[in-house]
Amino acid sequence: xxxxxxxxxxxxxxxxxxxxxxxxxxxxxxxxxxxxxxxxxxxxxxxxxxxxxxxxxxxxxxxxxxxxxxxxxxxxxxxxxxxxxxxxxxxxxxxxxxxxxxxxxxxxxxxxxxxxxxxxxxxxxxxxxxxxxxxxxxxxxxxxxxxxxxxxxxxxxxxxxxxxxxxxxxxxxxxxxxxxxxxxxxxxxxxxxxxxxxxxxxxxxxxxxxxxxxxxxxxxxxxxxxxxxxxxxxxxxxxxxxxxxxxxxxxxxxxxxxxxxx
Amino acid sequence: xxxxxxxxxxxxxxxxxxxxxxxxxxxxxxxxxxxxxxxxxxxxxxxxxxxxxxxxxxxxxxxxxxxxxxxxxxxxxxxxxxxxxxxxxxxxxxxxxxxxxxxxxxxxxxxxxxxxxxxxxxxxxxxxxxxxxxxxxxxxxxxxxxxxxxxxxxxxxxxxxxxxxxxxxxxxxxxxxxxxxxxxxxxxxxxxxxxxxxxxxxxxxxxxxxxxxxxxxxxxxxxxxxxxxxxxxxxxxxxxxxxxxxxxxxxxxxxxxxxxxxxxxxxxxxxxxxxxxxxxxxxxxxxxxxxxxxxxxxxxxxxxxxxxxxxxxxxxxxxxxxxxxxxxxxxxxxxxxxxxxxxxxxxxxxxxxxxxxxxxxxxxxxxxxxxxxxxxxxxxxxxxxxxxxxxxxxxxxxxxxxxxxxxxxx
Numbered sequence: 001x002x003x004x005x006x007x008x009x010x011x012x013x014x015x016x017x018x019x020x021x022x023x024x025x026x027x028x029x030x031x032x033x034x035x036x037x038x039x040x041x042x043x044x045x046x047x048x049x050x051x052x053x054x055x056x057x058x059x060x061x062x063x064x065x066x067x068x069x070x071x072x073x074x075x076x077x078x079x080x081x082x083x084x085x086x087x088x089x090x091x092x093x094x095x096x097x098x099x100x101x102x103x104x105x106x107x108x109x110x111x112x113x114x115x116x117x118x119x120x121x122x123x124x125x126x127x128x129x130x131x132x133x134x135x136x137x138x139x140x141x142x143x144x145x146x147x148x149x150x151x152x153x154x155x156x157x158x159x160x161x162x163x164x165x166x167x168x169x170x171x172x173x174x175x176x177x178x179x180x181x182x183x184x185x186x187x188x189x190x191x192x193x194x195x196x197x198x199x200x201x202x203x204x205x206x207x208x209x210x211x212x213x214x215x216x217x218x219x220x221x222x223x224x225x226x227x228x229x230x231x232x233x234x235x236x237x238x239x240x241x242x243x244x245x246x247x248x249x250x251x252x253x254x255x256x257x258x259x260x261x262x
Numbered sequence: 263x264x265x266x267x268x269x270x271x272x273x274x275x276x277x278x279x280x281x282x283x284x285x286x287x288x289x290x291x292x293x294x295x296x297x298x299x300x301x302x303x304x305x306x307x308x309x310x311x312x313x314x315x316x317x318x319x320x321x322x323x324x325x326x327x328x329x330x331x332x333x334x335x336x337x338x339x340x341x342x343x344x345x346x347x348x349x350x351x352x353x354x355x356x357x358x359x360x361x362x363x364x365x366x367x368x369x370x371x372x373x374x375x376x377x378x379x380x381x382x383x384x385x386x387x388x389x390x391x392x393x394x395x396x397x398x399x400x401x402x403x404x405x406x407x408x409x410x411x412x413x414x415x416x417x418x419x420x421x422x423x424x425x426x427x428x429x430x431x432x433x434x435x436x437x438x439x440x441x442x443x444x445x446x447x448x449x450x451x452x453x454x455x456x457x458x459x460x461x462x463x464x465x466x467x468x469x470x471x472x473x474x475x476x477x478x479x480x481x482x483x484x485x486x487x488x489x490x491x492x493x494x495x496x497x498x499x500x501x502x503x504x505x506x507x508x509x510x511x512x513x514x515x516x517x518x519x520x521x522x523x524x525x526x527x528x529x530x531x532x533x534x535x536x537x538x539x540x541x542x543x544x545x546x547x548x549x550x551x552x553x554x555x556x557x558x559x560x561x562x563x564x565x566x567x568x569x570x571x572x573x574x575x576x577x578x579x580x581x582x583x584x585x586x587x588x589x590x591x592x593x594x595x596x597x598x599x600x601x602x603x604x605x606x607x608x609x610x611x612x613x614x615x616x617x618x619x620x621x622x623x624x625x626x627x628x629x630x631x632x633x634x635x636x637x638x639x640x641x642x643x644x645x646x647x648x649x650x651x652x653x654x655x656x657x658x659x660x661x662x663x664x665x666x667x668x669x670x671x672x
Contacts, residue, residue, distance in 0.1 A: 159550045164409045164419055170426035234519035235542055
């Protein structure tokens with residue numbers, strides 16, 4: 001059953017990625033096809049996750065690959081909130097190829113199958129993994145918005161050709177959405193870390209490198225919000241800071257889980 | 263069948279000296295249409311600054327031209343089209359494909375006004391409704407009308423790329439000439455608030471400020487007000503820079519990272535180009551804006567090719583509809599004749615059917631009606647298909663001959 005659901009989800013995400021590339025070349029029907037690919041893919045992946053949850057013995061996304069599967073679903077879900085609007089299709093160009101690639105990686109790592117029993121309780125895993133991944137999904141979207149902001153800002157500065165052909169959301173909109181996404185994501189990360197620390201104290205496990213980098217990520221995004229809302233950091237500086245935070249998210253997601261999940 | 267004809271002239275074939283001779287205002291065009299159709303027929307007159315065209319059905323073309331006041335000189339440049347050619351022309355006009363700026367939006371409203379004021383019967387009614395549909399479709403399914411076609415609208419579109427909605431954005435206008443006014447009005451039409459007009463001559467600034475609902479200041483008071491506005495439009499005739507990088511830089515702290523969008527449409531330039539290097543400042547001069555407009559027009563022309571296909575398809579559909587109308591009377595006669603036979607035969611059999619119950623009678627009625635319908639279904643379909651391939655009249659004649667439709671029956 002999970003096999004039957006994985007492939008359509010991957011095909012739909014890939015179709016969306018290709019369609020968004022086509023849309024960047026010539027806006028129109030390709031963009032609409034891309035949006036439908038995102039919708040269909042996300043619904044199928046939702047069904048996949050539901051089947052995994054129903055048939056697994058324990059929390060099915062506790063492994064590195066499993067968490068990647070859940071992470072993709074969260075990122076695409078968050079993108080769907082406003083990504084269906086025509087002007088955000090350029091953001092889809094950044095999100096959907098990444099989503100398709102990560103879903104394929106999750107599959108290679110065995111994260112789309114059924115889980116065996118975990119030594120941790122499901123409640124702990126749902127809270128810890130779920131909250132941290134939801135926060136990371138938000139940071140990923142904020143990074144996508146920041147990249148789009150920097151690209152568009154550069155075009156506007158240079159008076160680049162095609163300024164009015166490809167029209168992403170306005171600079172102020174991109175900037176505000178990026179900030180707002182981080183406002184929602186940081187509390188989720190805070191709670192996720194807090195749950196993790198509670199468990200750490202109970203199990204008397206040692207503090208690892210992943211935890212250190214996750215804390216550093218929290219500090220960077222905390223600083224982002226402080227600088228943005230207290231000191232009025234906007235524009236390029238804020239976008240670069242969001243990208244620094246995202247570099248840490250990538251580090252946590254891809255480089256260090258090997259130690260944390262062992 | 264009465265022929266659909268179009269006779270008219272446009273900016274493509276006639277200079278303004280000729281066009282103005284037959285140009286009519288809305289009332290004049292409506293009166294002409296009604297007077298032409300007064301004794302039967304259909305007429306719609308489309309008259310704009312770029313064209314005067316008469317769409318006629320069942321009305322003599324010479325009589326119409328005489329009523330329009332067209333002389334020999336005009337007659338030489340007039341174009342005359344009929345049926346599908348006339349339909350295609352109107353569809354292209356409605357889509358903005360025949361306009362000076364491809365895709366311009368005003369023409370669609372003018373076509374609608376002409377239709378509503380004209381004397382349209384079944385043919386022109388269908389033609390103009392389809393034209394309005396083509397006009398809308400071309401603008402929604404292609405990007406022909408999406409990008410700006412003038413300097414002032416390009417400036418406003420670029421400002422929207424920075425701010426999104428312009429509603430409530432404060433605008434500072436430097437200069438009080440026509441160019442400054444046009445750009446300011448374009449921004450105001452998108453919701454921006456013209457906050458301040460600054461000019462060397464306060465008297466002229468006052469006039470423009472009153473018209474735009476703004477305050478007035480001299481050029482030396484600009485710097486201190488720069489922190490309050492989001493957009494600067496500059497079009498003075500000053501020989502040097504009116505606003506320099508250092509002045510803008512001093513106001514950045516007060517702006518609290520709010521972007522500043524500057525449009526310099528003056529030659530020589532009013533705004534120091536180095537302003538664009540400041541974070542959050544976006545400066546466009548006249549060359550930048552002209553490049554945007556040129557690219558935008560090129561884009562419109564590319565999209566025009568797609569809109570041409572739409573117009574041609576719709577003209578084909580209109581032509582099919584016209585052809586199908588040729589066979590409608592023959593099909594109606596055939597069905598009436600068959601129905602007459604059916605009811606006649608049932609009446610003749612009344613004696614034998616009299617013993618049937620009401621329910622059984624209804625069953626017989628239904629069966630005979632079904633037999634007739636089944637017999638006539640295929641010929642009807644084939645007739646309509648033939649009409650679509652221009653053989654409709656031949657088939658209609660054959661049908662009338664074979665079944666003696668329209669002949670006296672004994």
